[in-house]
Amino acid sequence: MLQCGRFRLSLQRPLIMGIVNVTPDSFSDGGRYADPARALAHARQLVAEGADLLDIGGESTRPGAATVSETEELERVMPLLAALRDDGVPLSVDTVKPGVMRAALAAGVDLINDVNALQAEGAVEALADSGAAVCLMHKQGDPATMQQAPRYASVVDEVEHFLLQRAVVLRAAGVASARIVLDPGIGFGKTVEHNLELLKATGRLASQGYPLLIGVSRKSLLGALTGRPVEERIHASVAMALLAVARGARIVRVHDVAATRDALKMWEALQ
Template identity: 60%
Template sequence: MGIVNVTPDSFSDGGKFHSTEQAIAHALRLIEHGADMLDIGGESTRPGAQSVCAAEELERIVPVLEGLAHCGLPLSVDTLKPEVMRAAIQAGADMINDVNALQSPGALQAVADSGVGVCLMHMQGEPRTMQHDPMYQNVVTEVKAFLAARIEAAEQAGIARERIVIDPGFGFGKALEHNLALLRQLDAFQSLGVPLLAGLSRKSMLGALTGLDAGERMVPSVVAAVISAMKGAKILRVHDVKETRQALQIVTAVEGAR
């Protein structure tokens, strides 16, 4: 899953692809590099990020969706607002990627009324404050229980299990030790019976481990993606599509030989 941030303030590439033309051109490069799907976001959810209104978010993402309508890949939209979900689906989105796991009033119904897929992510708190001393007794157990409950809520709302993906939410209300525990035990989430998405690309946990700035974290990001894949992740949300795909080709060859 190639990342297309149509925002001025995303933590890694904010502002680089802020215009519609830049975002579409970037998306097409990601396709050339081997992306299987694209994730388009019009509101940054980095730690400390300020929210934007639905109208501004739609002004950013709808033209990009329309410009990529014939690209041949599934298009995901990264949003937590039900009104944005509905408009994005109308504009051609194939999937809603919600950091709030469809907890906003009306979000479950917005997805249930369509035929699109959905990614349910765990986040402790909300983007502006989520990294202010996050606390868990057992992060893996708690995140897994939350995701199981959200899967059940989605199914009860009429969203078929076949449409659901889960994401443990690396970096969303988690300290370094929480992120490492989740990655170490990522295979524990396979028992929930739905595909697992992992998004560690360029995140601060990689900077904490390596001392590298966000723009320098390509190699750690690829390593984290490979670990995630080997522990059962089916979708890898990444900035560096070409390099991640090359690494996965090696892993696939080795695992295939076994």
């Protein structure tokens, strides 16, 4: 079970986290849902397609992305949280800012998805005092520079060590292990080869006592492997999600919920 704010989510089957970007510079949808009304309709459509959770992001973390102010991020995220609060679906906020975390937690958000693994000052304290879950992600560098020649002695060893150490920090702060999810951060300060090594090691990373989240949907890795532009990566995205689940991932973070749900149903039918 994942203790996720207002919800206790069974991990006996893999969960689908639907992506809702409310940014004008998202790599995957070009700001299509920056308008609040369109974002709300999109979020509800993802739930109708089978999303188990919704992940709302008000600041792009794509390679080369610029930072936005806390005020601007709150203006993008909070209205959508308020509109979805009573829809009966667990809500996640994708943010690195403790101020945004505190506001979202006060509004009843169920999960904090932090690409910085709660390393900002005050982030651990904000989460620890809530009942929300947290996803700790690994990245090397900042979004603006992270794809400029990333290097590792052993990417799997280093990512695994970092994530487990961050989990130790949270446990020491009083966060139960049932509230912690780990994410190796595919595409965040990694080359194609690094990403493939991590995906091949999904089983190892998933065996460390915490549910593993994999987010590879529409990412540049898939473009490098298939030669297809971002809008034509649905098949590769679904295939990678299915392979990640087959190797032990418990949550997949995706744009294409309906296609992913259908693929997972076929996989589950054969288990």
